[in-house]
Amino acid sequence: MREERRRSQKAQSERSSEMKIERDTKTGGADSVPNLIAIASGKGGVGKTWFSVTLAHALANEGKKVLLFDGDLGLANVDVQLGLMPKRDLNDVIRGRLSLDKVTQHYEEGNFDIVAGRSGQASLSSLPSQRLSALREQITDICSQYDVVLIDLGAGVDRTVRMLSASATQTLLITTDEPTSLTDAYAFIKLGNAAGLSKNVSVVVNQSSSVSEGEKTYKTLLKACENFLRLAPPLAGIIRLDPRVKDTIRHQTPLLIRSPNSEAAEDVEKIARYVGKIITQAKRKLAGR
Ligand SMILES: Nc1ncnc2c1ncn2[C@@H]1O[C@H](COP(=O)(O)OP(=O)(O)OP(=O)(O)O)[C@@H](O)[C@H]1O
Ligand SMILES: [Mg+2]
Numbered sequence: 001m002r003e004e005r006r007r008s009q010k011a012q013s014e015r016s017s018e019m020k021i022e023r024d025t026k027t028g029g030a031d032s033v034p035n036l037i038a039i040a041s042g043k044g045g046v047g048k049t050w051f052s053v054t055l056a057h058a059l060a061n062e063g064k065k066v067l068l069f070d071g072d073l074g075l076a077n078v079d080v081q082l083g084l085m086p087k088r089d090l091n092d093v094i095r096g097r098l099s100l101d102k103v104t105q106h107y108e109e110g111n112f113d114i115v116a117g118r119s120g121q122a123s124l125s126s127l128p129s130q131r132l133s134a135l136r137e138q139i140t141d142i143c144s145q146y147d148v149v150l151i152d153l154g155a156g157v158d159r160t161v162r163m164l165s166a167s168a169t170q171t172l173l174i175t176t177d178e179p180t181s182l183t184d185a186y187a188f189i190k191l192g193n194a195a196g197l198s199k200n201v202s203v204v205v206n207q208s209s210s211v212s213e214g215e216k217t218y219k220t221l222l223k224a225c226e227n228f229l230r231l232a233p234p235l236a237g238i239i240r241l242d243p244r245v246k247d248t249i250r251h252q253t254p255l256l257i258r259s260p261n262s263e264a265a266e267d268v269e270k271i272a273r274y275v276g277k278i279i280t281q282a283k284r285k286l287a288g289r
Contacts, residue, residue: 032200033143034282037150037275038071038168042184044155046174047206049077050245050255051268052152053110057256058265058272060112064147067104069139070117071164072154079116082107083252086116093138094131100138101145110254113146132160136167148279155184157191165192169282170200170275172236176207177217186224193229202236202278204271214238237271239264 039052049072056068070078070090079086088103093115104113127135143149151168153161165171171192175185189201203221208214218235225231242264248255255265 032167032169032282033140033149034169034286035146035148035279036139036143036168037148037278038153038165038171039150039174040153040157040161040165040171040188041155041174041181042157042186042188043175043178043181046155046176046181047239047245048072048155048174049081049152050249051172051174051204051206051239052150053078053081054255054265054268055272055275056112056114056148056150057110057254058269059148059150059275060110061256061269062272062276064276065145066112067115067142067146067149068107068112069115069149069151071151071160072117077117078114078152081249081252082110082114082254084114084116086114089116089118091118093135094127096131100135100142104142109257127160132163136163139164139167148275157188162192162195165200166195168200170202170278172204172271172275173201173233174204174206175217175221177205177209177213182217182221185221189225189231189233190229193231199231202234204236204239206239207241208238209241211238211240214240236274237267239267239271 039048039055041048052068056066060066068078079089084105084107086105088098088105090103092098092103093100100115104115106112107114139149139151151164153164173185173188175181185203192201203218205214205217208217215238218238222232225233240263242262244259244262245255245264248258251258255262255268259265
């Protein structure tokens, strides 16, 4: 009997957490945190993790205190790209063993902090709502200790991605010029729009053969959004296809150390300045409420 009551209470509290997540998501991030930036993509393998790492580094080089959070638990790879062997990771937080601040570690070479994920673990998307809500609260709390917090999200637009994206002041949606990547970016915006998120989405075109080609790619996506969704997501920036990106990933060394004068480095630094402005605006808006 007691066991039954316990189960029913648990189910009830699960349901109310689930409803809160959906409600918060629908309000387009009513509780969005001004210095939290999410990095997302419709299709996988477009360069989210590499971009997140390089953006974190560029912002740290500007003197900002940065935390990079690996939110792609199923296929975590921030630590792999940086050649780190984390002793603690997000999995310890999700299992309730450690609090989020206990699993952050300082990445000396880049002068920013990271929260590592763990590849091969159950993905964040299968997390019970209550745990997801608790995690979100911890993320919100930890943001107050940093100038910028970046979350590298898993590809797609599942419940976890929607919730974390809603908490962010801006979601940088990465696409390439490949038709499948563009179609999936459009689907991300469309589904996000249905959940009330799209007003906070801006586009990054990655692996572009030139800046003008990148602009064309962005305009193709923009046109589809304007025509079918009545939305006009702004362009956050274009990153050129650069062989030095592969080279740095292979050597597990950040691009801004190995090839600081490369085209891709220059492009990410430009986006870092855009992100800085977005955060300043969001903070001002919050202060003037
Ligand atoms: N600007 C670029 N120039 C050249 N190659 C790039 C560029 N950006 C990304 N790449 C290539 O794309 C590959 C995939 O990058 P990454 O692992 O960061 O993608 P991802 O979106 O995080 O993938 P997943 O969805 O699997 O997490 C990298 O290994 C790199 O070789
Ligand atoms: Mg990745």
